[in-house]
Amino acid sequence: ELKVEQNPLFLSMQEGKNYTIYCNYSTTSDRLYWYRQDPGKSLESLFVLLSNGAVKQEGRLMASLDTKARLSTLHITAAVHDLSATYFCAVIGGTSGSRLTFGEGTQLTVNP
Amino acid sequence: NAGVTQTPKFRILKIGQSMTLQCTQDMNHNYMYWYRQDPGMGLKLIYYSVGAGITDKGEVPNGYNVSRSTTEDFPLRLELAAPSQTSVYFCASRKKAGQDHSSWYGYTFGSGTRLTVV
Numbered sequence: 479e480l481k482v483e484q485n486p487l488f489l490s491m492q493e494g495k496n497y498t499i500y501c502n503y504s505t506t507s508d509r510l511y512w513y514r515q516d517p518g519k520s521l522e523s524l525f526v527l528l529s530n531g532a533v534k535q536e537g538r539l540m541a542s543l544d545t546k547a548r549l550s551t552l553h554i555t556a557a558v559h560d561l562s563a564t565y566f567c568a569v570i571g572g573t574s575g576s577r578l579t580f581g582e583g584t585q586l587t588v589n590p
Numbered sequence: 591n592a593g594v595t596q597t598p599k600f601r602i603l604k605i606g607q608s609m610t611l612q613c614t615q616d617m618n619h620n621y622m623y624w625y626r627q628d629p630g631m632g633l634k635l636i637y638y639s640v641g642a643g644i645t646d647k648g649e650v651p652n653g654y655n656v657s658r659s660t661t662e663d664f665p666l667r668l669e670l671a672a673p674s675q676t677s678v679y680f681c682a683s684r685k686k687a688g689q690d691h692s693s694w695y696g697y698t699f700g701s702g703t704r705l706t707v708v
Contacts, residue, residue, distance in 0.1 A: 482632075511697070520702050521633075576638075577635055580625075580632035583630075583632050
């Protein structure tokens with residue numbers, strides 16, 4: 479069974495600081511997704527990482543994938559309040575076929 | 591282009607009542623999914639479909655049923671509502687991928703249905 483673990487689950491940081499969210503998964507996969515969810519809202523797609531070594535950047539967020547380590551990171555550079563949200567990683571792999579398996583999410587709060 | 595449309599947005603049910611959560615997509619996507627999200631948690635897959643007439647169970651299918659008579663629609667049925675089914679339900683869809691990895695599209699999610707069973 480594919481398991482996806484994120485850490486930390488809660489992250490409170492100051493504006494201007496950098497931080498990294500980690501996503502580990504338990505079986506082989508070369509497709510990993512990052513989503514953002516604002517309170518009471520649906521999921522917004524941030525990144526799709528399709529191969530080992532893939533790196534994607536959008537604004538202050540950068541995501542990377544290491545399929546050998548079964549690890550993805552979401553790096554936040556010079557955080558701003560607008561980045562406050564819950565971030566989920568999700569993986570397709572193992573016996574799950576075409577199904578996405580989600581991590582528990584990282585609740586990020588950026589304080590002024 | 592509406593994307594994935596879910597109705598209703600909110601619903602309160604009494605224990606033992608039944609209801610159908612509607613999901614429609616207009617992107618001609620082959621794959622459709624139903625997830626539930628409990629407070630402070632990630633999403634768990636209830637049922638999914640890879641095309642019209644084909645459905646399969648996910649992680650947490652008990653208490654739910656689905657059908658896929660058309661490409662566009664994927665309704666989720668709750669037959670005997672229980673308090674444990676209080677959750678936010680998301681429908682999602684994606685295009686069938688080709689052989690090229692670059693065609694592995696991301697999922698499109700609906701806005702969700704917030705269901706409370708009392």
